[in-house]
Amino acid sequence: DSSNSDLCSQLQEAKGVWFTGGRQWRLVDAYLDTPIQSLFHAVLRRGGVIGGTSAGATIQGDYLVRGNPLGSADVMCEGYERGFGFLPGVAIDQHFTQRTRFEDMTGLKKQFPQLIGLGIDEATAMIVRGTTMEVVGKSQVAVFNRQPTDPDTEPxxxxxxxxxxxxxxxxRLMDTAEVQTADAKPADESKQTIESK
Incomplete structure (x- = not known):
């Protein structure tokens, strides 16, 4: 229940929130455009951490991938296209290489070229601080960030x-010197951890 006073009280003090897997649309139906969604964002503003796995990863983008209540085969579903927006301008898909979802993200980018598409492999996570993403785990994240003005030769x-x-x-990828410089600066305390299991 999105108006649950106990959950609201917990979120007002929370330093972290974790979204489990399952189906994205259930999270949308429960929390999108509710006071609880505002409290999720407040956790980040206070310097807390938001994380999630599978559907809990996908919900964190602006655009909701595979939100169709009737099944997860459709990348886009009218009425279920908004995520929680913890990562503005981003669409996130998971189980990416394992379920061969590259063409799906390419199609989404053609429809919404302004978005950054992120495809997270299983047993892999990304940690986002500010405008920087670090990949951890066993595999990789595919970043679909090609712009309409880029030459056709761009991947x-x-x-x-x-x-x-x-x-x-x-x-672009950061080189070693940039990473060392970034590590020497005080860290942005708010971050998101997004993984695919």
Whole structure:
């Protein structure tokens, strides 16, 4: 129940929130555009952490991938296209390589070229601080960040492997010197951890 006073009280003090897997539409139906969704965002503003796995990862983007209540085969579903927006301008899909979802994300990007598409492999997570994503775990994240003005020779996506970082603002992998410089600066305390199991 999205108006549950106990949950609201807990979220007002929470330093972290974890979204489990399942079906994305259930999270939308329960929390989208409710006071609880506002409290989720308040956790981040206070410097807390938001994380999730599978459907709990997908819900964190602006655009909700595979939100159809009738099944997860459809990438887009009218009425179920909004996620919680913890990562503005982003669409997240999971189980990416394992379920061969590259063409799905390419199609989504053609429909919504302004979005950054993130495809997270199983047993892999991404940690986002500000405009930087670090990949951890066993595999990779595919970043679909090609823009309509990019030449046709640009690849549809870039692979970010475990241990690497990607700068969303610069739209590229960070080199070793940039990572060392970033590590020397005070960290942005608010972050999201998104994984695919």
């Amino acid at each position: 549809e996506y870039e692979v970010v492997k475990a241990g690497q970082r990607y700068d969303f603002k610069q739209r």
